[in-house]
Amino acid sequence: MKRHAFSTRLWHWLNLVCVVVLFMSGLNISNAHPHLYWGDWGFDPRDAWLSVPRFPGWMTIPGHYSLGAARDWHILMAWPFALGLLFMWIAMLANRHFRRDIATSRSEWRWRSIRAEVAAHLRLDFHHGRGKYNFLQKLAYGLVLGVLLPLMIATGMGISPGWEPHLSWLIEGMGGRQSVRSIHFLAAWALFAFFAIHVALVLLSGPFRQIRNMITGGRE
Amino acid sequence: MGAAITAGCSRIADSTPGAKALAAAEDWHRKAQRLFAARTALAPEYDRSAISPSFRGNGSLTVDSDAYRMALAQGFADWRLEVRGLVRHPLSLSMDNIRRLPQRTQVTRHDCVEGWSAIGEWTGPQLGTILEGAELLPEAKYIVFRCADRLRGAPYYESVDLIDAYHPQTIIAHRLNGEPLPERNGAPLRVRIERQLGYKHAKYLTTIEAVASLEDIGRGEGGYWEDRGYQWYAGV
Numbered sequence: 001m002k003r004h005a006f007s008t009r010l011w012h013w014l015n016l017v018c019v020v021v022l023f024m025s026g027l028n029i030s031n032a033h034p035h036l037y038w039g040d041w042g043f044d045p046r047d048a049w050l051s052v053p054r055f056p057g058w059m060t061i062p063g064h065y066s067l068g069a070a071r072d073w074h075i076l077m078a079w080p081f082a083l084g085l086l087f088m089w090i091a092m093l094a095n096r097h098f099r100r101d102i103a104t105s106r107s108e109w110r111w112r113s114i115r116a117e118v119a120a121h122l123r124l125d126f127h128h129g130r131g132k133y134n135f136l137q138k139l140a141y142g143l144v145l146g147v148l149l150p151l152m153i154a155t156g157m158g159i160s161p162g163w164e165p166h167l168s169w170l171i172e173g174m175g176g177r178q179s180v181r182s183i184h185f186l187a188a189w190a191l192f193a194f195f196a197i198h199v200a201l202v203l204l205s206g207p208f209r210q211i212r213n214m215i216t217g218g219r220e
Numbered sequence: 221m222g223a224a225i226t227a228g229c230s231r232i233a234d235s236t237p238g239a240k241a242l243a244a245a246e247d248w249h250r251k252a253q254r255l256f257a258a259r260t261a262l263a264p265e266y267d268r269s270a271i272s273p274s275f276r277g278n279g280s281l282t283v284d285s286d287a288y289r290m291a292l293a294q295g296f297a298d299w300r301l302e303v304r305g306l307v308r309h310p311l312s313l314s315m316d317n318i319r320r321l322p323q324r325t326q327v328t329r330h331d332c333v334e335g336w337s338a339i340g341e342w343t344g345p346q347l348g349t350i351l352e353g354a355e356l357l358p359e360a361k362y363i364v365f366r367c368a369d370r371l372r373g374a375p376y377y378e379s380v381d382l383i384d385a386y387h388p389q390t391i392i393a394h395r396l397n398g399e400p401l402p403e404r405n406g407a408p409l410r411v412r413i414e415r416q417l418g419y420k421h422a423k424y425l426t427t428i429e430a431v432a433s434l435e436d437i438g439r440g441e442g443g444y445w446e447d448r449g450y451q452w453y454a455g456v
Binding site: 059066 | 263266
């Protein structure tokens with residue numbers, strides 16, 4: 001198996017710290033008005049498409065309700081998160097990690113091979129042939145790196161009044177400010193789901209070796 | 221696990237470098253926004269058909285004083301807006317004076333820091349017009365808005381820098397959706413600063429003050445909510 005590049009490992013752990021703090025401070029921010037709307041405006045819980053429960057202190061940063069402090073953490077970590085992702089994309093394209101390991105080939109999109117991969121995963125059989133990642137891993141990593149993480153940045157900027165005049169096409173394209181806020185929330189939970197599955201699969205597939213490889217790079 | 225992270229973050233936030241980093245991030249956002257995006261660009265304006273059926277009131281919903289109740293009953297005939305501080309010509313404007321200035325009407329979206337939004341049509345003179353009449357002295361760096369209401373016993377106030385003060389959509393609104401400003405929305409006067417979050421849009425406005433520093437006002441952070449941990453630059 002090919003070693004993990006230093007840039008990949010550096011970004012992986014930096015991104016973990018950022019995403020955890022962003023998620024937990026985001027839950028504190030959600031507590032301020034836990035109702036989600038579609039369209040440009042919405043303020044009445046009766047108009048909400050979703051009202052989420054209040055998140056308890058052990059899930060939030062800080063550990064008590066404080067919108068000001070939670071926003072401090074959120075906007076601080078937005079910087080290393082966004083710049084880190086930009087760095088990772090530049091590194092992935094430069095060192096061909098994306099082309100070689102994440103981009104899928106047409107043959108992998110055949111129903112039969114996808115079914116075989118899903119079946120192997122369900123048997124907790126993580127051996128795969130050539131290449132670093134199997135199709136499902138490529139798909140998951142591609143979606144996270146290419147869609148969900150950039151979407152968090154785009155929607156985060158879209159709900160910031162200072163950026164709005166320069167991103168109005170994006171905000172209108174997503175259906176208005178409250179829709180953008182809803183998408184920010186949904187994408188955050190999609191990342192949480194990825195995180196949970198990712199950690200579970202690491203634990204099921206030799207956690208010691210996997211974590212060591214993500215720190216040292218692993219053997220060639 | 222979550223609790224451990226929460227405790228760790230509290231320890232960082234309470235340390236001096238931690239607190240400095242948290243405060244600096246807000247500054248980076250302001251600088252980045254102003255570097256990449258002209259601050260004079262306008263917040264979106266909507267068609268009248270986009271106006272929300274009602275406009276939520278939040279924070280203070282009235283001013284708890286006999287003077288205000290009497291002024292409200294009299295249609296704010298004697299309400300005055302003081303313009304003072306580092307200005308060459310201090311002003312005391314009547315509601316009539318304010319209505320006679322050139323007016324701007326804008327249908328904009330109000331974004332509360334809590335997350336909700338409402339759309340309304342606001343009318344009033346641009347703050348820039350009033351500041352030009354008062355003539356700022358060169359030392360003036362911030363505009364402070366002083367309000368009649370008190371929230372949890374403390375007077376409400378807010379402040380912006382001159383870039384936001386002179387933004388074309390920064391107006392002293394006296395009408396909402398074609399009617400005099402309702403009580404819960406800040407009657408008779410409130411500030412609209414469309415590229416900032418809602419808590420910057422001070423209601424029940426009594427005084428506009430030009431200052432060189434925010435240090436000696438309130439607890440020194442530039443506003444009622446800023447004194448309680450909110451970001452002074454609310455463009456993010």
